[in-house]
Amino acid sequence: MKRVLVTGGCGFIxxxxxxxxxxxxxxxxxxxxxxxxxxxxxxNLKDIEGDNRYSFIQADISDPKAAASAMQGCxxxxxxxxxxxxxxxxxxxADFLRTNITGTQTLLEAAHACGVKRFVHxxxxxxxxxxxxxxxxxxxxxxxxxxxxxxxxxxxxxxxAHHVTYGLPAVIVRGTNNFGPYQFPEKFIPLMITNAMxxxxxxxxxxxxxxxxxxxxxxxxxxxxxxxxRGTIGETYNAGSGEYRxxxxxxxxxxxxxxxxxxxxxxxxxxxxxxxxxxxxxAKLRSLGWAPKxxxxxxxxxxxxxxxxxxxxxxxxxxxxxxxxx
Ligand code: NAD
Numbered sequence: 257m258k259r260v261l262v263t264g265g266c267g268f269i270x271x272x273x274x275x276x277x278x279x280x281x282x283x284x285x286x287x288x289x290x291x292x293x294x295x296x297x298x299x300n301l302k303d304i305e306g307d308n309r310y311s312f313i314q315a316d317i318s319d320p321k322a323a324a325s326a327m328q329g330c331x332x333x334x335x336x337x338x339x340x341x342x343x344x345x346x347x348x349x350a351d352f353l354r355t356n357i358t359g360t361q362t363l364l365e366a367a368h369a370c371g372v373k374r375f376v377h378x379x380x381x382x383x384x385x386x387x388x389x390x391x392x393x394x395x396x397x398x399x400x401x402x403x404x405x406x407x408x409x410x411x412x413x414x415x416x417a418h419h420v421t422y423g424l425p426a427v428i429v430r431g432t433n434n435f436g437p438y439q440f441p442e443k444f445i446p447l448m449i450t451n452a453m454x455x456x457x458x459x460x461x462x463x464x465x466x467x468x469x470x471x472x473x474x475x476x477x478x479x480x481x482x483x484x485x486r487g488t489i490g491e492t493y494n495a496g497s498g499e500y501r502x503x504x505x506x507x508x509x510x511x512x513x514x515x516x517x518x519x520x521x522x523x524x525x526x527x528x529x530x531x532x533x534x535x536x537x538x539a540k541l542r543s544l545g546w547a548p549k550x551x552x553x554x555x556x557x558x559x560x561x562x563x564x565x566x567x568x569x570x571x572x573x574x575x576x577x578x579x580x581x582x
Pocket of ligand 1: 265268269290292336337340378408432433435
């Protein structure tokens with residue numbers, strides 16, 4: 257029987273991944289290891305709490321004892337746990353270093369000591385930095401610009417170093433901007449949806465012409481599953497949708513779909529060091545058989561519907577939202 261450890265499983269992508277994994281692996285035992293920071297929410301997995309294949313440990317990935325104990329007998333580790341919000345990293349990067357770098361290094365040491373068979377590290381297209389044109393390939397240089405991106409690039413270097421130095425069987429997956437159900441409402445798409453629903457201003461950084469490659473969380477989780485099963489040890493895989501949108505276009509669509517007026521848009525002082533454009537080339541992962549299934553506009557409509565019916569989930573979280581959008 258496969259024993260799987262997921263870190264950060266109470267967050268947005270981790271919770272979607274756990275739901276998908278359990279639906280596809282009836283014989284697996286899955287342990288969710290999460291500190292429950294402001295972004296961690298047990299409500300995200302309420303529907304599977306009673307599943308006897310699932311268990312939960314509340315702990316910090318930078319605690320070596322907790323990491324080693326959770327990893328005993330673990331076949332597969334999927335490492336999502338991170339401080340994930342760029343705005344917060346600009347205000348104070350200390351937790352980003354502690355969790356994203358030291359925490360990852362702690363897990364790597366425990367994985368090596370416990371003989372974990374596969375370590376799947378979740379990373380981001382933000383490690384490439386801003387691209388004026390084209391799409392980044394896995395071998396392109398990293399050029400992280402925000403403290404968040406710098407901490408994720410650093411974590412990747414430690415994963416690679418553990419693979420090269422100790423032979424740790426690691427695979428890295430770099431995802432583009434995710435959206436979908438259970439995303440904390442300080443992130444761009446749920447912030448705009450929930451503000452629009454509440455008839456509150458939609459704060460847009462600068463001119464709003466920032467381009468992101470939007471991938472639905474289910475497609476990203478499928479990409480991670482495939483990389484876990486068929487990815488080559490020591491390799492890195494980009495996972496992007498090919499659906500590029502300027503922020504202002506996303507906002508215009510959200511306003512249209514929620515029936516709110518364009519007068520709700522507020523241009524605010526730009527984010528410091530704001531990356532203009534991200535784009536990745538995902539041919540390497542696609543050659544293994546993965547392809548995103550969900551189209552952006554249709555999935556955005558579904559996501560809006562999910563937030564409309566899930567006000568009891570997101571309304572209490574709005575009080576925890578931090579932004580440098582002023
Ligand atoms: P999230 O902020 O929604 O969730 C993070 C989870 O990690 C939370 O449940 C939190 O409690 C947990 N956590 C934080 N610090 C911890 C610690 N020290 N010990 C144990 N648990 C801890 O993040 P997300 O958006 O789901 O992102 C998950 C991963 O995917 C991150 O590594 C992120 O860098 C990466 N990623 C995210 C996106 C995106 O668009 N959201 C895109 C590409 C990659």
